Amino acid sequence: MKAMIFAAGLGTRLKPLTDTMPKALIRVGGKPLLQHVIEKLKGSGFDEIIINIHHFADQIIDFVESNDYFDIRIEFSDERDRLLDTGGGVKKASWFFDDHKPFLIHNVDILSNIDLRSLYKIHELNNSEATLVVSDRPTSRYLLFDDSLQLKGWLNKTNGETKSHFPDINPDNYNKLAFSGIHILNTSILSYMQHFPDKFSIIDFYLSICSKVRVAGYTPVNLKMIDVGKPGSPEEAESLLL
Template sequence: MIFAAGLGTRLKPLTDTMPKALVPVAGKPLLWHAIQKLKGAGVDEIIINVHHFADQIRQYIEENSRFDIRIEFSDESQALLDTGGGIKRASWFFDDGKPFLIHNVDILSDVDLLQFYRFHADSHSLATLLVSERKTSRYLLFDRENRLTGWLNEATGEIKSPFPELQRDACKKLAFSGIHILHPSILKYMEEFPERFSIIDFYLTICKYCPIAGYAPAGVKSIDVGKIDSLKQLTFIK
């Protein structure tokens, strides 16, 4: 699944006339980069959630013959459902019993998705999150076995965790990349959640009784192209 429904407010004025997914990087739209990344890993079925300038995204996919794979859309035109709600809305698509990958359209990386998928399979987790040690203001907290235990706002000191006795100093602080793999059995836990919710809040709710793993491969480059300044840092994208 490619998350492409966002308003792209940090990419204004570019997103005043186009969706974030079609903002060009190295001569190609962000959506093109995401699709090629997934196809290169063997993905042949993709669902894209749409909201902001949804018709432009649909038209782009059709003009490119759906990239010769199965591409469906999850319509959020009436209201944005946030990351968790977006997955819940598209849950009908994940019907083959196999783990599925979620990829933010504004994330560009050189991660080996096949290796990531194998790691997830070996971890026996309901979800595996691509994370790194990059500097940020908000971190996910993991224990020594790379299991999610909490969330930290470094600027305010706020911590979210289902573990009352969580010791912040005993945790590894890692930044989430916006790429994750979920086992379809995790979808049943979303049934009690509202139509709109954050996937991170969801993970923090269920991690006490469901294993949520972190995957932090050495040397992987990743960047969130969520603002204009980020476009200048794309030295590894060709």
């Protein structure tokens, strides 16, 4: 099975730690975040991984090489010349997903207890082009889903801004769920990206196609997760690993 790890971000919320290293190599529980994610993916049956790189890219490459590529196939999608955002990152790496099977995307700064094998099987059964792991937790930006957990829109709760291809969407009529940074896509979805520029958001992409194809949400039972990209979160993440 194939997966992509988003590791190209600047990690600005974690300064000054990221002034000298990429966010991917910040240590939690004695291990860099990248190692936690690679080992979780590998333990779940993902044996081919591509990692996008930009900020202190050489450090990430050196780390993976020094660990003998964790005894799996690991490739790099080089964004050192220009950060391409999440959607553009997938588009640039699309050559890697050549087996016509669903692939997983995982943010490097997300630690969770989610069963990735079960997630993959659920995606295969739900007849969707993409399955997004979401949860009911406080945030400033929500994805809007109908009662069958099909994506319909996006809400910025801070200023009331909404995005949707469905006319006159009323957020009060939908389930407001927070995106986890973990999702599974069918390779067929990549054809829709050809009409997008090199740099774009994966969320904007999902919103643009959800009126044409099924983009589903999935809420795992008893999900525990933490976004280690936020200030103070590396210390909090230590407790999640106990």
